[in-house]
């Protein structure tokens with residue numbers, strides 16, 4: 357069995373075999389590197405700065421493969437999404453646009469071991485021609501070119517879906533925690549409104565909340581990793597997904613009078629990849645809390661949050 361097939365089976369059918377998943381994804385990374393010419397290692401290449409944020413370099417994009425829990429949960433979510441689409445569009449070849457495919461098309465290539473090219477068609481898009489060329493080399497080397505309907509070098513924040521072909525699913529993982537720096541929001545705001553009503557977007561939903569953390573309780577997770585520390589949720593700052601995709605609005609939150617040791621105001625990111633496949637606080641780098649500031653002494657005061665789009669997207673705040 358090839359490492360591509362083995363790792364796909366491990367990801368899908370042994371979700372708690374963390375050591376096997378870790379080992380398989382590292383072996384897969386060597387395999388992809390040998391075929392694509394892009395290896396995980398020193399970052400010697402460049403990001404592309406777009407009007408909507410940073411498109412990370414090919415080597416950094418390759419690294420995403422070994423962001424273990426992220427990759428595992430996305431692959432399991434996409435697997436369920438493909439099954440749903442096959443039920444919604446019986447007998448049709450499922451066309452998937454991957455906006456920001458990077459050098460390995462990491463979140464789609466595993467499915468070549470489970471479906472034929474008559475069942476799946478990939479539209480592989482990246483703004484970085486070096487990443488796209490690496491993915492082309494990989495697909496040629498692995499004789500997977502029949503899966504590819506088109507290679508597209510374009511900016512996903514302005515790209516228009518083809519008029520002569522239904523796209524059944526769009527995948528884009530172009531984000532950091534709290535939707536900082538990278539263009540995920542602009543990509544979703546451009547692509548989701550263009551999609552067929554039964555088409556799916558992956559991730560299905562991203563939500564950023566403002567919460568008060570007790571640093572001591574957060575650290576206790578080191579001893580009790582499965583315990584969710586008690587936090588004070590001050591509200592959702594922004595949520596975007598397949599169903600609701602409005603541009604961000606200004607949000608006012610209030611620090612309560614009683615906060616006890618919950619002094620650390622942070623932004624938490626929850627991602628529903630698809631259905632019950634979710635990434636929550638601490639599950640991956642995309643879910644690490646983003647600290648805003650200590651709020652003791654500010655009890656009862658209001659804060660105004662604005663998500664600013666543009667070259668450096670992210671939440672900005674000021675006290676009311």
Ligand SMILES: C[S@@+](CC[C@H](N)C(=O)[O-])C[C@H]1O[C@@H](n2cnc3c(N)ncnc32)[C@H](O)[C@@H]1O
Pocket residue numbers: 406408410411412413414416417418420421455456457458459461462463481482483484487510511512513529530531539543
């Ligand atoms: C975080 S990496 C993800 C790589 C891979 N898809 C994965 O999940 O492992 C993001 C990729 O999206 C591409 N990208 C970022 N912004 C883009 C944009 N506006 N249009 C097209 N591609 C973009 C980057 O060049 C990079 O290859």
